[in-house]
Amino acid sequence: MARGRKRKAGRRHPSGKLVQPSAAETQREAMATVLEARQRHYGVTARQARDERLGTALGRLAFGEVITSEQYAAGQKYAEIHHRHHAVLGWPMPFPASVTGILASDGVLGGSGAPPSRELVEKMRRHYGAVLDVLDQCDRDRLDAPGKAPSVLAYRLVCLDEDAGGWPQADLTNLALVLDALADLFGIARDAHRKVLT
Known part of the structure; x- marks a missing residue:
């Protein structure tokens, strides 16, 4: 043997x-x-x-045409602002680590270790504050509606990459509302009267 x-x-x-x-x-x-x-x-x-959209929960909703391409773009922009804000201010990152890895490869995280400039901190606070205002308004608009709060759904889907395949229709409706509102904020939709975050 x-x-x-x-x-x-x-x-x-x-x-x-x-x-x-x-x-x-x-x-x-x-x-x-x-x-x-x-x-x-x-x-x-x-x-x-x-298709790269299959790599995230948000992308899978766009791939399955549960959300529009504009809503998908709004979700991506929300994720970018959320993670940049947390990185600049030194706040802990939510999981999954893959999103953080993407930002690190783009030079958003890591780097020289020098503290961010006051202008950058103020810019990120302003952008993040505008996003929080939109999320808060969506929650107030849907206060008596069925389903979870739109801000909670957006955070769970976009920042935590929680699969929304089994979400009830009421939650998907609230999610669409908040993604539309974020698209308005970011100027993603084509309406010329929408405010744009700069």
């Missing part, structure tokens, strides 16, 4: 050492695994699995 570990499969150098895959090969293998998982989990074709 043979002793020791079972020999690992794979290509080998003449010395017998395993040939390590290149970074490109490793990345291709990882992407293939992701695409296969998306096909299996979401019931999409191989081509549809490449």
Whole structure:
């Protein structure tokens, strides 16, 4: 009977050492695994699995046409402002870490470690304050309506990446309302009379 570990499969150098895959090969293998998982989990074709929207709960609603492209863009902008505000002020980030990872790769997080300028802090407070005002107004508008508060739904979907596939229609209605209001704030919709956050 043979002793020791079972020999690992794979290509080998003449010395017998395993040939390590290149970074490109490793990345291709990882992407293939992701695409296969998306096909299996979401019931999409191989081509549809490449759609980047399937990577987030917000994007999956847009992919399934539960929300409009304008609402999707508003949700993305809300996530950006929320995370930038927290990063600039040094507040803890909500999970998932993948959103934080995206921001870090864009240079939003990390960096030199120098404190942010007063102008940047004031700008982020102003932008975040405007977002909070919109969320608060949506909550007040839907105070007696069925379903959860629009601000809670937006936070859970966009910032916590909570899957909304099983949400009741009342919650989806409230979510659409808050995303429309955020789209108005960010100037995403085409109406010329909407206020724009600058």
